[in-house]
Structures are given as C-alpha cells and as structure tokens.
Amino acid sequence: MNNIDPFIIKTIYDSVITIPGVVALANYTSNSSDDLITNDISKAIEIEMKDDIYQFKIHVVLLNGVNILDVMTEIQIRIKYELEKNVKNFVNHTVTVAVDDLML
Incomplete structure (x- = not known):
C-alpha cells in the first residue's frame, strides 16, 4: 500500500x-x-x-435499500473528519467511494 502510515489506513x-x-x-x-x-x-x-495530494478510493458493499448517495457522502465526510482529527500535519487528500455491490 505504498509507503503510507498504517495508522492512516486503520x-x-x-x-x-x-x-x-x-x-x-x-x-x-x-x-x-x-x-x-x-x-x-x-x-x-x-x-x-x-501533486502532493493523497487520493483514496474506497470500495464498499452497501445494504440494499439505503440512500446510496447519502452513505457515500457520509463515508467521505467521516474519513475527512477522522484524518484531520487524528493525524497531525496530514497533507491534502481526496476520497472517492465506489459501491461495488448491494446486499440484502
């Protein structure tokens, strides 16, 4: 996984x-x-x-029937918040969410 801090991945x-x-x-x-x-x-x-920006693409399986856009947005917001809160001097980043499947 490149040379990224395992704490960031966790x-x-x-x-x-x-x-x-x-x-x-x-x-x-x-x-x-x-x-x-x-x-x-x-x-x-x-x-x-x-360009000195980490680009994370997260692949997930969602529960069938949820609002996909809302869950994807929440994933992006939560990751951004947790990284800014827990990782000092973290460089800029983008978070892309890919929904690979829906499950009943």
Whole structure:
C-alpha cells in the first residue's frame, strides 16, 4: 500500500465500517461475487499520490435499500473528519467511494 502510515489506513478502515448502511469492504481486484467481500483494507482501498495530494478510493458493499448517495457522502465526510482529527500535519487528500455491490 505504498509507503503510507498504517495508522492512516486503520483510521480509514475504522471510519468506514461504523457507518450505517455499509455492509462490508469490497475487494476491488475480485473477478467474481464469491470473493467480493473482504475484511482486508488493503484489498478495498486504492491509494495514489498526485501533486502532493493523497487520493483514496474506497470500495464498499452497501445494504440494499439505503440512500446510496447519502452513505457515500457520509463515508467521505467521516474519513475527512477522522484524518484531520487524528493525524497531525496530514497533507491534502481526496476520497472517492465506489459501491461495488448491494446486499440484502
């Protein structure tokens, strides 16, 4: 996962899994629905560094029937808040959320 602080990854993980409507993290490298759900954050987050800005792309599975836009927005807000609160001198970042599946 690049050379990013493991505390940042844990902060992102802890932020995402506590949000109502999020069922699980999604394995973005999966080619089948059988191994889509993962607890391994390294399989659910893509990290790039462009122009001194960290770009996080979080892959999730949501509960069917939730307002997808609201949950995606809450994920972005929560990650931003937790990173700013817990990580001193953290550089600029963007958070993109990808909903890979809905689950009953």
